[in-house]
Amino acid sequence: MPSYEQLSELLDPATTVLLTVECQQGVVGPDSALPELAREARSSGALANIARLVAAAHESGIQVVHAVAERRPDGRGANRNARLFRAAERLPVQQLSGTTAVRVAAPIEVTEEDFVVRRLHGLSPIQGTDVDALLRNLGCRTLVVTGVSANVAIPNAVFDAVNRGYTAVVPSDAVAGVPSEYTPAMIRHTLALVATVATTDEVLGCFERPRRARVTPA
Numbered sequence: 001m002p003s004y005e006q007l008s009e010l011l012d013p014a015t016t017v018l019l020t021v022e023c024q025q026g027v028v029g030p031d032s033a034l035p036e037l038a039r040e041a042r043s044s045g046a047l048a049n050i051a052r053l054v055a056a057a058h059e060s061g062i063q064v065v066h067a068v069a070e071r072r073p074d075g076r077g078a079n080r081n082a083r084l085f086r087a088a089e090r091l092p093v094q095q096l097s098g099t100t101a102v103r104v105a106a107p108i109e110v111t112e113e114d115f116v117v118r119r120l121h122g123l124s125p126i127q128g129t130d131v132d133a134l135l136r137n138l139g140c141r142t143l144v145v146t147g148v149s150a151n152v153a154i155p156n157a158v159f160d161a162v163n164r165g166y167t168a169v170v171p172s173d174a175v176a177g178v179p180s181e182y183t184p185a186m187i188r189h190t191l192a193l194v195a196t197v198a199t200t201d202e203v204l205g206c207f208e209r210p211r212r213a214r215v216t217p218a
Contacts, residue, residue: 004202011203013062016140017135018144019157020064020146023105025100029106031093052204064115065131070096078120132160132164169197170191
């Protein structure tokens, strides 16, 4: 784990963006298309930790970007070149544009200052979406990656961020995948090689630094 000083240097509010990945009702909500993943995101505390990070980012002036995966009702433009995509077409809950399934799930709050970036294709919230351009225009240097799933979208996001020159920070308890034992193994043996891994509390300690700095002793 990084020291507070190392992590604090990375998480400069002026150059840090918090990314939530596929934290939408049709994925992690009560009526999820992927109930096992939704249960894991909630029972592990990952979804609650993401909500804590988002709330702290809002208070500290750190930009939040929500990446949402969806598809058109007619399926036009969607991938069909992998087993995952073909299986998704048969799920009882579809991530259709404009439906409640593609709204960011509670308890995560979305404010007017947040960006919600929607994609109709692919596996990554960064590749082929507006996210990279937005990050560059925002002056981002460090991307904090949270959400689901540790199986596919999260590693895609981290690799894409690193390949584009961003420093990735992964709060290990704000990420979920299935089965439950897969997530810590993937973080330890894969993401830790390319990203800075910390806990939600450690990241929150750096996010809250601007508030503490403004407190004047009596």
